[in-house]
Amino acid sequence: MTDATPAPQQADDILALAAQWRAAGEQVAVATVTETWGSSPRRAGSQLAVTVSGKMAGSVSGGCIEGAVADAAMKTIQTGVPQLLDFGITNERAWEVGLACGGKLKVFVEKLA
Amino acid sequence: MTPDLLAALTAARAAKRPVVVATRLPSGEQMLLPSPDAGPELAAAAARALDRDESDTVKLADGAWFLHVFNPPQRLVVVGAVHIAQALVPMAAQLGLNVIVVDPRGSFATAERFPNVTIMTDWPDEAMDALVPDARTAVVTLTHDPKLDDPALDRALRSRAFYIGALGSRKTHAARLKRLRELGHGEEALARIRGPVGLDLEAVTAPEIALSILAEFVAVRRNAPLATKTAAKAAA
Numbered sequence: 001m002t003d004a005t006p007a008p009q010q011a012d013d014i015l016a017l018a019a020q021w022r023a024a025g026e027q028v029a030v031a032t033v034t035e036t037w038g039s040s041p042r043r044a045g046s047q048l049a050v051t052v053s054g055k056m057a058g059s060v061s062g063g064c065i066e067g068a069v070a071d072a073a074m075k076t077i078q079t080g081v082p083q084l085l086d087f088g089i090t091n092e093r094a095w096e097v098g099l100a101c102g103g104k105l106k107v108f109v110e111k112l113a
Numbered sequence: 114m115t116p117d118l119l120a121a122l123t124a125a126r127a128a129k130r131p132v133v134v135a136t137r138l139p140s141g142e143q144m145l146l147p148s149p150d151a152g153p154e155l156a157a158a159a160a161r162a163l164d165r166d167e168s169d170t171v172k173l174a175d176g177a178w179f180l181h182v183f184n185p186p187q188r189l190v191v192v193g194a195v196h197i198a199q200a201l202v203p204m205a206a207q208l209g210l211n212v213i214v215v216d217p218r219g220s221f222a223t224a225e226r227f228p229n230v231t232i233m234t235d236w237p238d239e240a241m242d243a244l245v246p247d248a249r250t251a252v253v254t255l256t257h258d259p260k261l262d263d264p265a266l267d268r269a270l271r272s273r274a275f276y277i278g279a280l281g282s283r284k285t286h287a288a289r290l291k292r293l294r295e296l297g298h299g300e301e302a303l304a305r306i307r308g309p310v311g312l313d314l315e316a317v318t319a320p321e322i323a324l325s326i327l328a329e330f331v332a333v334r335r336n337a338p339l340a341t342k343t344a345a346k347a348a349a
Contacts, residue, residue, distance in 0.1 A: 030114070032181065034138065034170045035169065044170070045167075082139075082141035084138055106170070108138065108141070110141055112119065113114065113115050
């Protein structure tokens with residue numbers, strides 16, 4: 001058996017990518033979908049990684065709330081305090097950022113220390 | 114996430130150990146499971162999440178926990194380092210599969226034709242014995258050569274592989290089933306083989322055939338109604 005290196009990078013392995021960024025000295029936050037209701041496009045466990053320098057990878061929705069999550073991530077990077085965000089059609093903030101799918105979801109945002 | 118937890122998680126994933134990151138909500142306190150420090154209720158919930166392969170938030174007696182499942186990637190064993198395999202392998206990697214290409218014909222199974230995947234040039238039965246297909250393994254045979262396909266299918270049928278596909282026309286497949294019957298496989302076992310493999314897209318080119326195979330694989334992986342429809346096609 002010949003084991004070729006490097007192993008193929010999984011297209012959806014956001015955490016591994018975030019860890020690489022962190023190891024390279026970036027300030028990184030990771031957002032993870034923890035719970036969904038209705039027609040949320042990304043299931044629990046889906047991740048979005050962002051850096052202070054402006055890198056972004058992955059997704060927690062179909063693109064509707066990534067902007068708001070990235071803003072929250074910047075705050076978590078500054079304070080070190082994790083946040084549990086709630087997005088849904090009854091949520092004013094979601095209207096603001098436009099959760100067009102009509103789904104509801106919770107997103108946990110944490111800093112990679 | 115603390116550097117210690119991230120390091121432990123990265124090590125577990127590199128070693129292909131199934132683990133769960135449990136996060137207490139909303140405080141964010143975290144723990145890697147399985148762990149001797151976990152309470153029995155949390156340990157049991159994590160084991161269930163791994164088994165279902167689904168991350169989710171659970172409400173336990175001590176509050177809400179998000180259980181993030183990190184199972185090792187599913188494996189795809191491709192028997193036959195042929196032209197269709199060259200299209201199939203990179204697409205399968207995109208789907209998060211750990212791909213192993215098996216072909217004893219050294220001129221087919223080259224790193225040049227298949228960069229960045231594990232290549233085995235053993236005979237398919239020996240390769241399958243070494244790989245020990247489990248319930249997170251899929252097997253697809255592409256050689257059209259009974260000498261190579263049959264031993265691989267024989268071993269796949271003796272395993273818990275969750276997806277078994279064989280390339281070839283209906284006529285070829287009927288002949289294949291006859292040979293496998295002679296090896297002692299019953300009808301229930303034979304019905305596990307998806308043949309002709311893939312969703313019926315009228316695929317013509319190698320990438321189209323690869324796409325039809327992976328489309329069927331996704332239907333099976335996600336338990337879609339299409340998955341049962343395609344299983345019935347073999348019997349029809």
